[in-house]
Amino acid sequence: xxxxxxxxxxxxxxxxxxxxxxxxxxxxxxxxxxxxxxxxxxxxxxxxxxxxxxxxxxxxxxxxxxxxxxxxxxxxxxxxxxxxxxxxxxxxxxxxxxxxxxxxxxxxxxxxxxxxxxxxxxxxxxxxxxxxxx
Amino acid sequence: xxxxxxxxxxxxxxxxxxxxxxxxxxxxxxxxxxxxxxxxxxxxxxxxxxxxxxxxxxxxxxxxxxxxxxxxxxxxxxxxxxxxxxxxxxxxxxxxxxxxxxxxxxxxxxxxxxxxxxxxxxxxxxxxxxxxxxxxxxxxxxxxxxxxxxxxxxxxxxxxxxxxxxxxxxxxxxxxxxxxxxxxxxxxxxxx
Numbered sequence: 001x002x003x004x005x006x007x008x009x010x011x012x013x014x015x016x017x018x019x020x021x022x023x024x025x026x027x028x029x030x031x032x033x034x035x036x037x038x039x040x041x042x043x044x045x046x047x048x049x050x051x052x053x054x055x056x057x058x059x060x061x062x063x064x065x066x067x068x069x070x071x072x073x074x075x076x077x078x079x080x081x082x083x084x085x086x087x088x089x090x091x092x093x094x095x096x097x098x099x100x101x102x103x104x105x106x107x108x109x110x111x112x113x114x115x116x117x118x119x120x121x122x123x124x125x126x127x128x129x130x131x132x133x134x
Numbered sequence: 135x136x137x138x139x140x141x142x143x144x145x146x147x148x149x150x151x152x153x154x155x156x157x158x159x160x161x162x163x164x165x166x167x168x169x170x171x172x173x174x175x176x177x178x179x180x181x182x183x184x185x186x187x188x189x190x191x192x193x194x195x196x197x198x199x200x201x202x203x204x205x206x207x208x209x210x211x212x213x214x215x216x217x218x219x220x221x222x223x224x225x226x227x228x229x230x231x232x233x234x235x236x237x238x239x240x241x242x243x244x245x246x247x248x249x250x251x252x253x254x255x256x257x258x259x260x261x262x263x264x265x266x267x268x269x270x271x272x273x274x275x276x277x278x279x280x281x282x283x284x285x286x287x288x289x290x291x292x293x294x295x296x297x298x299x300x301x302x303x304x305x306x307x308x309x310x311x312x313x314x315x316x317x318x319x320x321x322x323x324x325x326x
Contacts, residue, residue, distance in 0.1 A: 023311050028260040029279040035257035036173035043186050047168050047193045051160035054197035055152065 145210035146203075153200040160197075168193060170211070170281075171218055177276045178222040180265045188221045215281075215291045219273055226269060263313040271306035278303045 077086070140148060140162040148166075151159035171192050176185035195217050196210070203210075264272050270292070277288045278299070285303075289296045 023315050025279075025307055025311055025314075028256045028310075028314065031253035031256035032177070032260050032280050033282075035254055036169075037176045037182055037185065039169040039172050039189070040186075043172065043189065044164055044168055046190055048161060048164045050190065050194045051152070051164060051197050052157070054194075054200070055155060055157070055160060 146205050149196070149200050149203050149210055150205055152197070153203065163196070164193070167196070167211075167214060171214060174215060174276065174281060175218050175222055177261065177264065177280060178219065178269075178273060179225060180261055184225060188218060188225065191221055192217045209287075212287060212290050215277070216293070219291065223269060259314060259317065260310070263310050263317070266313050267306050267309055271302050271309065274299055274302035275306035275310065279307075 140158060143151075143159075143162070145163070145167070148159045148163050152163060168189055172185055172189040175188040175192070176182060179185050179188065192214060196214060199213075264276065267275065273292060274288060277283045277291060278285070283291070285296045285299045288299045292299065294302075
């Protein structure tokens with residue numbers, strides 16, 4: 001093997017490369033770039049087979065857990081805060097219905113300008129009245 | 135999609151196509167990335183059989199992450215080179231304690247014209263010298279000077295700063311030059 005042909009590549013000097021002992025590293029890097037191992041057909045086939053296996057078994061989308069009925073209702077109404085509002089309204093209604101008839105009477109009397117709350121109006125007089133001779 | 139039509143498609147987009155069940159995308163990614171992954175793992179490990187195992191393993195991880203890949207967030211090659219480096223580090227750690235004498239000889243390429251023989255000899259000598267470097271120096275030098283990455287991308291792959299990359303490549307090159315210079319006579323090469 002002729003020594004001149006097998007030198008360290010000093011003729012391929014790269015100006016950006018520092019020289020150490022007259023050695024041109026860039027020539028070695030250039031050589032290595034063209035001398036990498038080639039992927040064998042066998043390796044490519046194995047990699048492709050793996051790809052097919054993984055493709056054949058796609059990741060199943062996670063099943064949405066089934067909500068209990070109460071939770072489902074809460075979700076439909078807009079979550080637990082909406083439920084809290086509903087509960088407050090319901091309790092307030094019950095409280096008004098049971099606990100404050102006097103206040104309601106007073107308010108009605110004040111509004112209508114009479115002392116007693118009318119119990120009812122006799123809009124349908126009884127039949128006897130028409131039978132009375134006057 | 136036909137295979138040649140995929141030449142212009144980015145790795146990112148191919149990976150999303152693959153995740154959506156496109157067989158052509160799998161073939162395109164295999165042919166595009168496997169040779170690069172194999173070459174890189176060979177340069178880090180210096181052993182063809184081990185490099186093939188790492189390449190297949192790294193590609194398997196790519197197939198597995200495909201359904202979860204978020205397009206545009208990271209480059210596929212950056213992610214893949216990082217995986218290769220981690221897999222190689224694991225193997226080298228397991229094999230730690232192995233002496234320099236047992237470092238496998240790089241396989242001889244088929245002899246060709248004189249220029250190819252010179253290049254083959256240089257590549258072989260470089261590969262042997264690379265095996266004498268500390269792992270991180272070797273990785274930085276290979277990424278910068280053989281794979282052709284720029285320092286910011288190497289920093290991303292190695293998860294270190296650009297300054298640290300510069301330091302590693304500088305120290306690595308000094309060590310390589312010293313190693314190769316010291317082995318001239320042993321390898322039978324002389325300056326012309």
